[in-house]
Amino acid sequence: MNRIVLASAPLNHDSSDAFDQPTLSGVAKMGHVALPGVIDTSHGTILYLEDVTVSFDGFRALNKLTLSIDVGELRCVIGPNGAGKTTMMDVITGKTEPDSGKVFLGQTLNLTRMNEPAIARAGIGRKFQKPTVFEQHPVWENLELAMKADKGWFATLRARLDREAQAKIEETLEVIRLESDARRLAGELSHGQKQRLEIGMLLMQRPALLLLDEPVAGMTDDETMELAALLNRLRGSCSMMVVEHDMEFVAALAGATGRVTVMAEGTVLADGTLEDVKREEAVIESYLGR
Numbered sequence: 001m002n003r004i005v006l007a008s009a010p011l012n013h014d015s016s017d018a019f020d021q022p023t024l025s026g027v028a029k030m031g032h033v034a035l036p037g038v039i040d041t042s043h044g045t046i047l048y049l050e051d052v053t054v055s056f057d058g059f060r061a062l063n064k065l066t067l068s069i070d071v072g073e074l075r076c077v078i079g080p081n082g083a084g085k086t087t088m089m090d091v092i093t094g095k096t097e098p099d100s101g102k103v104f105l106g107q108t109l110n111l112t113r114m115n116e117p118a119i120a121r122a123g124i125g126r127k128f129q130k131p132t133v134f135e136q137h138p139v140w141e142n143l144e145l146a147m148k149a150d151k152g153w154f155a156t157l158r159a160r161l162d163r164e165a166q167a168k169i170e171e172t173l174e175v176i177r178l179e180s181d182a183r184r185l186a187g188e189l190s191h192g193q194k195q196r197l198e199i200g201m202l203l204m205q206r207p208a209l210l211l212l213d214e215p216v217a218g219m220t221d222d223e224t225m226e227l228a229a230l231l232n233r234l235r236g237s238c239s240m241m242v243v244e245h246d247m248e249f250v251a252a253l254a255g256a257t258g259r260v261t262v263m264a265e266g267t268v269l270a271d272g273t274l275e276d277v278k279r280e281e282a283v284i285e286s287y288l289g290r
């Protein structure tokens with residue numbers, strides 16, 4: 001089974017959940033009351049972490065981690081193994097409960113009070129290291145299944161599904177550059193193409209924030225640069241946080257002005273442009289090594 005689709009769309013979700021179907025249009029029209037489930041980005045921030053601490057048997061995997069991501073930003077996070085990068089994503093997605101600290105999506109959605117499926121429905125998509133696609137199904141059907149998993153949207157679209165769903169699938173195929181592979185079985189794709197398909201499946205659920213944990217691991221140089229191009233095309237249409245070690249990939253995403261966060265020992269060691277952080281003594285010592 002597919003981890004991503006399952007996480008974002010539990011079949012037996014509880015309809016009393018206040019965060020169900022966050023974007024139903026009737027709710028959004030009610031005015032600017034802080035409504036449960038609606039992402040309030042009026043202050044320009046999509047994700048906000050403050051003093052987040054996570055301990056495993058007394059060891060602090062995250063130690064008062066504070067960071068925030070702007071709406072539409074593509075943030076790269078680097079740092080040595082064991083820095084707490086994956087643990088941070090586990091906290092954001094509700095997989096790990098922090099001992100203390102704040103985690104907010106927009107101004108009002110307190111993620112520490114939501115479970116994993118509710119957080120996924122609220123608009124956070126997560127890409128794991130290993131691609132998880134439906135190997136026995138064609139590329140096209142993978143995207144269709146991913147869309148149907150987004151129940152709220154699917155329900156509102158049902159009447160017009162054929163045309164609109166088709167257009168959305170075609171648009172996504174173009175973004176992930178798999179137009180000519182639409183009828184092939186996902187299992188026949190190369191590793192890099194599977195990774196792009198999985199991102200496409202996440203996009204079908206219209207995430208507000210995409211989290212990618214070491215997405216280029218195991219990719220060829222060409223596949224790596226193709227993924228960088230894909231994420232650069234997505235820039236602005238959703239906010240993204242990308243954890244990666246591959247510095248060429250990070251450079252391709254961050255450019256000269258993008259913000260890069262360096263984590264070490266569960267907290268932020270440095271923050272700034274790639275050139276800025278590379279010059280910092282603490283970063284050179286703990287990560288880049290020289």
Ligand SMILES: Nc1ncnc2c1ncn2[C@@H]1O[C@H](COP(=O)(O)OP(=O)(O)O)[C@@H](O)[C@H]1O
Pocket residue numbers: 056060061079080081082083084085086087088
């Ligand atoms: N479930 C867990 N139980 C115990 N220790 C863990 C668990 N998850 C992570 N850790 C520890 O927390 C630290 C941070 O790990 P991780 O977040 O995976 O770092 P990174 O992704 O930056 O390499 C590591 O020392 C790791 O061994």
Ligand SMILES: [Mg+2]
Pocket residue numbers: 085086087213
């Ligand atoms: Mg990790």
